[in-house]
Amino acid sequence: MEAVLRPPHQDQMPVLPSISEREPFVPFFEMDGRVRDEITALVQKLFSSAQGKHRVVFSGSERGTGSSSICARAGEILASQVQGSVCLVDCNLRSPSLHRQFGVEEGEGMADLLSHSGSIRQYAHPLSGGNFWLISAGLVRDNWLNGIGSDRMRSRFEELRASFDYLLIDAPPLNTCNDALVLGGLSDGVVLVLKANASRRETTRKALHQLKAANVPALGAVLNQRKFPIPEAIYKWL
Numbered sequence: 201m202e203a204v205l206r207p208p209h210q211d212q213m214p215v216l217p218s219i220s221e222r223e224p225f226v227p228f229f230e231m232d233g234r235v236r237d238e239i240t241a242l243v244q245k246l247f248s249s250a251q252g253k254h255r256v257v258f259s260g261s262e263r264g265t266g267s268s269s270i271c272a273r274a275g276e277i278l279a280s281q282v283q284g285s286v287c288l289v290d291c292n293l294r295s296p297s298l299h300r301q302f303g304v305e306e307g308e309g310m311a312d313l314l315s316h317s318g319s320i321r322q323y324a325h326p327l328s329g330g331n332f333w334l335i336s337a338g339l340v341r342d343n344w345l346n347g348i349g350s351d352r353m354r355s356r357f358e359e360l361r362a363s364f365d366y367l368l369i370d371a372p373p374l375n376t377c378n379d380a381l382v383l384g385g386l387s388d389g390v391v392l393v394l395k396a397n398a399s400r401r402e403t404t405r406k407a408l409h410q411l412k413a414a415n416v417p418a419l420g421a422v423l424n425q426r427k428f429p430i431p432e433a434i435y436k437w438l
Contacts, residue, residue: 224329225279225280225328225329225332226328226329227276227280227328228272228276228301228302228303228327228328229272229273229276231273235273236277239270239273239274239277240277240281242270242274242391242420242422243274243277243278243281245420246274246391246419246420247278247282247366252388253388253389253419254361254365254366254367254388255361255366255367255369255386255387255388256367256368256369256387256388256389256390256391256419257369257371257380257383257384257387257389257390257391258270258271258274258368258369258370258371258390258391258393259371259372259373259374259380259384259390259391259392259393260373260374260392260393260394260395261373261374261375261392261393261394261403261404261407262373262374262375262376262395262400262403263373263375263376264395265373265393265394265395265424266393266395266424267370267371267373267393267422267424268292268297268298268301268370269301269424270391270393270422270424271288271298271368271369271370272288272298272301272302272370274368275288275332275368276328276332278366278368279327279328279329279331279332280329282331282365282366283331284331284364284365284366285331285333285363285364285365285366286331286332286333286364286365286366286368287324287332287333287334287335287360287363287364287366287367287368288327288333288334288335288368288369288370289310289335289360289367289368289369289370290309290310290334290335290336290337290370291310291337291348291369291370291371291372291379291383292337292370292371292372292379293310293311293337293338293347293348293372293379294372294376294377295372296336296337297370298334298336298337298370299334299336299337302327302334304325304327304334304336306336306337306338306339307325307336307338307339308322308323308336308338308339309323309335309336309337309338309339310323310335310336310337310338310347311337311338311339311347312338312339313335313338313356314347314350314352314353314356315347320335320356320359320360320363321363323335323338324363333364335360348379348382348383349378349379349382353382353386354386357386367387369383369387371383371384371390374392374406374407374410374411375403375406375407381410381411381414381416384411384414384416384417385414385415385416388417388419389416389417389418389419390411390416390417390418390419391419391420391421391422392404392407392408392411392418392420392421392422393421393422393424394421394422394423394424395423395424396423396424404421
C-alpha cells in the first residue's frame, strides 16, 4: 500500500522571479549548430505540450555514454525556451558530475536533502535566467547509497515536483544499480543514452528489459557521440 504524500508547506517553496524580472539567459555550453539542433529536437519531443512530460530521468545503458552531459545540455536548452522553472537534479550519487558541468562548487545537495530536514530551496543553486536551477549530489556520505530507494526519497521527490515546473534527473547507468528504475518510477520515464560504436546491443536490450519489467516508460534513446563523415553544411541539405 502506497503512502499518501503531502505537498510541502507554502513557505517551503522556492521564491522564483516573474518572467519580467528575470535576468538574460546566459548559455553555459558551446554547441555547434548540429548538436544544438538535435538536443533542441529532443527537448521539444520530451517536453512539448502534446507529450506533457515534466519529470524525466536520463540514464546510460552503461558507464561512459555521456548521459550526464546530455541531461545538462537538455536542461539548459529547456530553461532558455520555457517560462517555467527548470531544475537539474544530480542523483548519480556514486559518480556526481553535474556541478562540474557548470563549473560550480558541489555544495549541499541531494544526499544532504535526503539526510537532513529543511526546505528544498536551501539546496537549489541558481544557474541562469532566473528559472534554471541545480541540485547537486551533495556532501553527506553516511548511508547515502541507500537513500534513493527510501521512503524519504519519495517524500522529498514530491517536494521537488511541487517546487519546480520541470525536473531533469541524472541517474547512474542501468547496468550498475537500480537507482534509475526507482527514479523512473517517480517520474514520467527514462531517456536511455547510448554511446555510438561502443554500447553493446545486448547491454541495450537488457536495459530496455529492466525498464519494461519495472513498468517504467522508456521515453526514447539518444545515440551520443556519433561521427559525421560528411561536412555539416552538406547534412543541412539532406
